[in-house]
């Protein structure tokens with residue numbers, strides 16, 4: 271069957287969401303197929319389609335006796351492929367449901383029996399190893415009118431077969447976004463919780479926790495676990511306290527995992543929004559939202575020229591060098607770009623940094639050739655074991671880490687707006703000493719925490735056979751040794767910091783004090 275073949279190809283390419291959608295389509299077609307000899311009544315077909323996606327076991331127990339062998343085999347394969355796709359997305363609980371369905375259809379298949387045992391073993395191993403047992407949660411942020419609700423609706427309308435709940439934070443007018451939401455999607459009213467006490471970022475984080483708890487009770491507590499949660503923040507919100515909730519609160523960190531921060535940017539207005547002068551001490555929300563992003567949707571590209579999009583992209587790169595950028599219209603992007611990105615998992619940091627995919631910016635220079643949509647990101651780094659160049663902290667960082675002899679280039683850099691937010695990358699081909707690293711981290715978190723929006727890194731610690739991997743949002747730090755260095759692999763340290771008023775020279779100097787020389 272064509273869809274099965276395509277789903278297998280998607281699995282091989284790690285396009286997990288695409289793959290899930292292909293399988294869902296095929297399963298729906300099977301459930302709705304009169305030729306299949308089941309689901310006869312027209313009225314029953316829509317329900318069957320939902321049921322085969324959401325509760326395959328119930329569907330199969332009822333329909334199995336009427337199925338022909340060929341259909342059983344096809345369905346078994348579809349569920350087996352969807353199991354692997356869900357594993358790719360880290361959705362362990364859903365994978366168990368699917369492999370159980372596949373086993374119902376093909377009880378003699380030993381490979382499937384083994385797979386079922388493995389997955390159940392992983393789940394039983396507890397939340398630390400089974401990140402998949404936590405509900406992945408995405409934060410959508412972006413300036414007023416950028417296209418956040420459009421993105422939310424697009425995700426909800428996509429045929430991903432997932433049960434996703436929404437938490438919205440309204441600023442000012444109550445309930446507008448709620449009214450705009452398309453209710454024919456996977457969202458049911460009971461899953462929409464609005465934060466009406468004002469701004470989610472500073473005053474109602476308690477409400478967010480309460481909201482998440484309520485959701486958990488309404489769903490997992492009733493045996494109807496969610497596949498995901500999306501939090502849409504107001505256009506004026508700082509996403510940090512929302513993100514920090516996932517580190518700081520015990521209940522939330524035990525049951526939910528932050529999947530990523532998606533920032534929608536209005537290609538036509540963003541440069542003005544970024545450059546808007548704020549009163550002393552006040553934050554520019556548009557700058558912060560870009561600084562925090564794991565994924566950036568450069569939206570409304572229909573309203574600007576190609577040259578303008580290029581300029582906007584360069585400005586974004588000056589603030590955040592690691593987020594992947596995708597140019598969009600009406601916030602339409604691949605589901606794999608948006609959900610299941612696991613941006614906060616230590617494994618992802620490790621993969622991203624060890625693959626060296628973050629290093630291209632330096633070679634491109636000029637700070638602007640970053641996001642070729644969907645690429646894991648690009649990151650400036652400080653060269654190999656030597657301190658970098660004479661840029662001070664007057665806002666010319668970001669795109670100009672290299673010492674540029676080109677006069678025109680310098681000239682251009684001095685005309686640039688000073689966002690005070692930039693990315694600093696550090697790379698050293700040396701090891702660090704553990705006790706000095708602890709002191710560095712403690713200095714970093716305590717003195718720079720408020721200004722440090724995002725940081726992540728992979729470090730080689732002397733005497734440690736594993737890589738020390740960390741990530742942090744402001745002062746919320748998470749790090750641990752994982753994955754051994756391979757035989758012959760160069761032991762090195764790579765980090766990136768995104769924040770306000772970052773003093774590149776100071777960060778380098780302090781980090782160099784940790785080096786084992």
Ligand SMILES: Nc1nc2c(ncn2[C@@H]2O[C@H](COP(=O)(O)OP(=O)(O)OP(=O)(O)O)[C@@H](O)[C@H]2O)c(=O)[nH]1
Pocket residue numbers: 412413414415416417418419420421447504505569570571572573598599600601
């Ligand atoms: N031309 C154009 N319009 C778009 C695009 N994406 C969204 N819009 C429109 O822009 C307007 C604002 O979109 P929303 O999705 O409501 O934006 P938002 O970020 O949720 O807005 P707030 O809730 O006010 O912060 C709507 O009228 C959308 O239809 C796009 O790519 N091109």
